[in-house]
Structures are given as structure tokens and as C-alpha cells.
Amino acid sequence: MAVNVARELATRAEHRVIYLTSQEIADKKLDKLSGTKVEIMIEPEPGIKVWERLGDNNYWVESGLLNGDLQVHEKAYLVFSEMQSIDSFRSDNQLLDQVLAAVKPDLIVTDSNIVYPAIARSGIPLIRIWITARLTGINDRLLPPHGSGLPIGCNPEVYDEFKRKIIKPFNAIWKPYNNYLVSMGCQPLPENVLFTIDDCLNIYAYPKEMDQLYDQIKPLPKNVIRVDHMLIESDFDGQQFKIPDKLRDKSGKLIYFAMGSICSSDRQNMIRLIKMFGKSQHRFIVSLGDRLDDYPLPDNVWGQPSLPQLSILPLVDLVITHCGINTVCETMYFGKPMICLPVYCDQYDHSQRIHESGFGIRLDVHKCTERQLLGSIDSLLADKVLAKKLKKISQRIQLY
Known part of the structure; x- marks a missing residue:
């Protein structure tokens, strides 16, 4: 969020902006400041x-x-x-x-x-x-x-x-x-x-x-x-995504599953959930993280260690997420229902607000059963009233 604020202050407001950060963060996360007038101070x-x-x-x-x-x-x-x-x-x-x-x-x-x-x-x-x-x-x-x-x-x-x-x-x-x-x-x-x-x-x-x-x-x-969010125009630049060949001609709704870098490190539970996806009638795009490269995915599941989330969200019908603040704001921006699988801290709060607002269903990431998870997916996908409501919210958010 702070990176986007820095970029906007420098480009739109034309202020001199100095961004203080560590070398590690500069190497990993500040590529969106390249080509701007933001001065990075290490x-x-x-x-x-x-x-x-x-x-x-x-x-x-x-x-x-x-x-x-x-x-x-x-x-x-x-x-x-x-x-x-x-x-x-x-x-x-x-x-x-x-x-x-x-x-x-x-x-x-x-x-x-x-x-x-x-x-x-x-x-x-x-x-x-x-x-x-x-x-x-x-x-x-x-x-x-x-x-x-x-x-x-x-x-x-x-x-x-x-x-x-x-x-x-x-x-x-x-x-x-x-x-x-x-x-x-x-x-x-x-x-x-x-x-x-x-x-x-x-x-x-x-x-x-x-x-x-x-x-x-x-x-x-x-x-x-x-x-509503802190997305800026440059967040959408250069990110293109096409539905993978493995999934393109299959039937079923398209679902995006992303748990963030820390939560996806739980290899055992990630595999447990992906196995459940394999028994669904729907198709799944999975952000795998760095611990599942060697795991064979079911026929209706495709994934990579890292994915361009903002390019995928407009294409899918539902999002399964740990409910980090960025993913919550981005998913609401595109008006998609959510299955909430919080793991720690503020993720629990965001999941509960989504559940209370009726925009998704909160489940226990470790203890949810196959019946609970797949049933919740089908329930949200079948809710046309919710889909219409989320579309209206998305239109409102995207007005500015």
C-alpha cells in the first residue's frame, strides 16, 4: 500500500518523494517504482x-x-x-x-x-x-x-x-x-x-x-x-493471463485459490485442500507457493508458484483465500464471492466481516471437511442474488 501511495504522490501530485526501505525489500517489491521520480533511500x-x-x-x-x-x-x-x-x-x-x-x-x-x-x-x-x-x-x-x-x-x-x-x-x-x-x-x-x-x-x-x-x-x-482500496492504474499494467490449456475446455466454474506466501508454506494442509478440489466439478487455478513444485495436481487443478492475481480475479467466479487485506480488497474490487480460510491475526477479522456481510463463507482452514468445503463452493456459486449484489458493489468501487 505504501508503495502505491509513494508512486501517486510522485506522479500525480508531482511532489519530491523519498522512499526509505531496506535493500531486501527494494530488491523484491519496489519494481513498480521503476520509471517514476520516487527516490529510493536504502x-x-x-x-x-x-x-x-x-x-x-x-x-x-x-x-x-x-x-x-x-x-x-x-x-x-x-x-x-x-x-x-x-x-x-x-x-x-x-x-x-x-x-x-x-x-x-x-x-x-x-x-x-x-x-x-x-x-x-x-x-x-x-x-x-x-x-x-x-x-x-x-x-x-x-x-x-x-x-x-x-x-x-x-x-x-x-x-x-x-x-x-x-x-x-x-x-x-x-x-x-x-x-x-x-x-x-x-x-x-x-x-x-x-x-x-x-x-x-x-x-x-x-x-x-x-x-x-x-x-x-x-x-x-x-x-x-x-x-475501498489502494490500487492504482499501474497495478493493472503488464499483467496478462490466459486460462491454461489444461482447464480451458473443461466444464465447471473457474475458481482461484491463493493463501499468501506464509500460509501456502503449510505443505501438508495445502495438499489436503487440493485433493478436495480434485473431487469438485469445477476448475481451480492455484497459487502454489514455494513448497508444492513436485506435487502432481488433479486434472481439474492448475497452478504455479506465483501468479498475476489482478489479471486472474476478473476471470474467475469465486475466490478461496486466507483473507489477507490486499486479497480481500482486490476480490471485492472485482465483485467475487469468497471462501475464507484464515490462518492467523487480522485474517480472522476480515474473514468474519465477509461472513457477517454475506459476501462469503468462513471455514476452518485445518478442520473443514470435503463436504463443508465443496458444499460451500457450490452454495456460493449458485447464489444469483449474491452475484448481482457483488457486481453492483464492484461497479461502485471501480467508479473512482
């Missing part, structure tokens, strides 16, 4: 080391995060337990101090949902992009806790119970983090909150038809802006 040393570790697929496989026996709160506990070092924050703050002194920006845009003293003390206007939608920044006892996947409208005591289950590892992050901020001259944060929203403009992407479920309980503050 960190002199690895940035937030803890985040780099948490972005390693192998690390999460070994950590047990993909273990189907863990409960939602246990996965949240695991994630927070892996984020306890304050050293990386200190290191990054020192780097930001140097960068801000050298660049002297008029505006800072960040997708980091923590507070850096270098930014907080600079007096420079700040825009914060929330990377996992509304529950990232809005904390309220009447709303589901971030990462819980709990329904809207529960008794607040249900939400409190989830928070109690994860409080120990979260406190282990928050206490030294808050003490560090105070020692650097910043205001203390509210208990167990990683950043406040009232000192900046906040932006997040989430389809209106799902996000409005929250409005009934907690309307957005005036300094928080929701948009």
Missing part, C-alpha cells in the same frame, strides 16, 4: 530486524504458527511473543533521526503502526497508513479485539476474555516500548496501545460494505479516512 543497515525475521516463511513454519491445533488466541499469543525485543526499535529510531535531519521533509507518510520518537518529536505532519484496516487503530470495548475474529455485537465480556488470554506477551512488548518512548521525551501511551491516532491523519483501505458494520458501534473520528 537503509545503511537492516532496519527493524524483528520484522524481517517475522517476514520469513520458514521461520513461521518452524514457529508452529501454521499448526492447526492452535486456537485463535494462542496464535495471537505466539505472534506477540516473537516481538518482544526493544533493541530494534532503538536502532531504527536512531536511523530515522539521521534521515530526517538530512532530508528535512515537509510530510512523513508511514505504514508502521508504532511510534518512533524521531517522528513524534520532529513536528513534521504525519500520515499513518493502517495496514490491517479499522481494528488496527480503533480500540473500543464494544468492538472485537484486533486479530480475534470474533463477531460484531458480542457481549463485551467475550472480547475482554480474549484480551486476557494474550495480555502477557503483549505487556512484554508494551512496557519496555512505552518506557523507551517516555525516556525519549514522548508522551506515555494508553495502556497496551502501540500508537495513538489523534496526532496525525490516518488512512486505511477496506470496502465500505464490510466496514460499515463497525459504524453502528463506533463511528470513525474525523481524522481517519477509509478508502
Whole structure:
């Protein structure tokens, strides 16, 4: 999302934009900035080391995060337990101090949902992009806790119970983090909150038809802006996809299955699900990830390790997904129903909002049976009222 914001600021608004990132991210994810006026500034040393570790697929496989026996709160506990070092924050703050002194920006845009003293003390206007939608920044006892996947409208005591289950590892992050901020001259944060929203403009992407479920309980503050997506025109450039020969002449609806890089690393469960697809009357395009190259796919299934998702989505009738925020926004952009198979953190929240909105069906990624999965697929594909509704939503979203 931040890359798209940088590109638009440089091309449409014609501002001078400097994008601070690590060499690893520049090598892997910044190709869409080539040919633009965005200046890429590489960190002199690895940035937030803890985040780099948490972005390693192998690390999460070994950590047990993909273990189907863990409960939602246990996965949240695991994630927070892996984020306890304050050293990386200190290191990054020192780097930001140097960068801000050298660049002297008029505006800072960040997708980091923590507070850096270098930014907080600079007096420079700040825009914060929330990377996992509304529950990232809005904390309220009447709303589901971030990462819980709990329904809207529960008794607040249900939400409190989830928070109690994860409080120990979260406190282990928050206490030294808050003490560090105070020692650097910043205001203390509210208990167990990683950043406040009232000192900046906040932006997040989430389809209106799902996000409005929250409005009934907690309307957005005036300094928080929701948009349906953060796709830009260049996202659609150069991506072409033709239905593979293996599937082109077969009967049945066309379904796209993508679980993201980390979740697709669960080879055993990916194979379990693909075997179920083989018993369906429909056709499946699968983003395989990097662990299924040697697995023979059923006759009605075709896949590759990586696929041009935005070129595939317009062609398919249904999407099966882990419900990462980008895939959710992109699927709603094209108006497709979803089978939601969340694995951890915010994926549970997005899946539950889709389920509650009637735009898809949430299943347990590890425990769903063949009958449940294939039955849910057939049910959504047969729902003409839903198809018409999603088409109308897609038309609305694509108007701008």
C-alpha cells in the first residue's frame, strides 16, 4: 500500500518523494517504482530486524504458527511473543533521526503502526497508513479485539476474555516500548496501545460494505479516512493471463485459490485442500507457493508458484483465500464471492466481516471437511442474488 501511495504522490501530485526501505525489500517489491521520480533511500543497515525475521516463511513454519491445533488466541499469543525485543526499535529510531535531519521533509507518510520518537518529536505532519484496516487503530470495548475474529455485537465480556488470554506477551512488548518512548521525551501511551491516532491523519483501505458494520458501534473520528482500496492504474499494467490449456475446455466454474506466501508454506494442509478440489466439478487455478513444485495436481487443478492475481480475479467466479487485506480488497474490487480460510491475526477479522456481510463463507482452514468445503463452493456459486449484489458493489468501487 505504501508503495502505491509513494508512486501517486510522485506522479500525480508531482511532489519530491523519498522512499526509505531496506535493500531486501527494494530488491523484491519496489519494481513498480521503476520509471517514476520516487527516490529510493536504502537503509545503511537492516532496519527493524524483528520484522524481517517475522517476514520469513520458514521461520513461521518452524514457529508452529501454521499448526492447526492452535486456537485463535494462542496464535495471537505466539505472534506477540516473537516481538518482544526493544533493541530494534532503538536502532531504527536512531536511523530515522539521521534521515530526517538530512532530508528535512515537509510530510512523513508511514505504514508502521508504532511510534518512533524521531517522528513524534520532529513536528513534521504525519500520515499513518493502517495496514490491517479499522481494528488496527480503533480500540473500543464494544468492538472485537484486533486479530480475534470474533463477531460484531458480542457481549463485551467475550472480547475482554480474549484480551486476557494474550495480555502477557503483549505487556512484554508494551512496557519496555512505552518506557523507551517516555525516556525519549514522548508522551506515555494508553495502556497496551502501540500508537495513538489523534496526532496525525490516518488512512486505511477496506470496502465500505464490510466496514460499515463497525459504524453502528463506533463511528470513525474525523481524522481517519477509509478508502475501498489502494490500487492504482499501474497495478493493472503488464499483467496478462490466459486460462491454461489444461482447464480451458473443461466444464465447471473457474475458481482461484491463493493463501499468501506464509500460509501456502503449510505443505501438508495445502495438499489436503487440493485433493478436495480434485473431487469438485469445477476448475481451480492455484497459487502454489514455494513448497508444492513436485506435487502432481488433479486434472481439474492448475497452478504455479506465483501468479498475476489482478489479471486472474476478473476471470474467475469465486475466490478461496486466507483473507489477507490486499486479497480481500482486490476480490471485492472485482465483485467475487469468497471462501475464507484464515490462518492467523487480522485474517480472522476480515474473514468474519465477509461472513457477517454475506459476501462469503468462513471455514476452518485445518478442520473443514470435503463436504463443508465443496458444499460451500457450490452454495456460493449458485447464489444469483449474491452475484448481482457483488457486481453492483464492484461497479461502485471501480467508479473512482
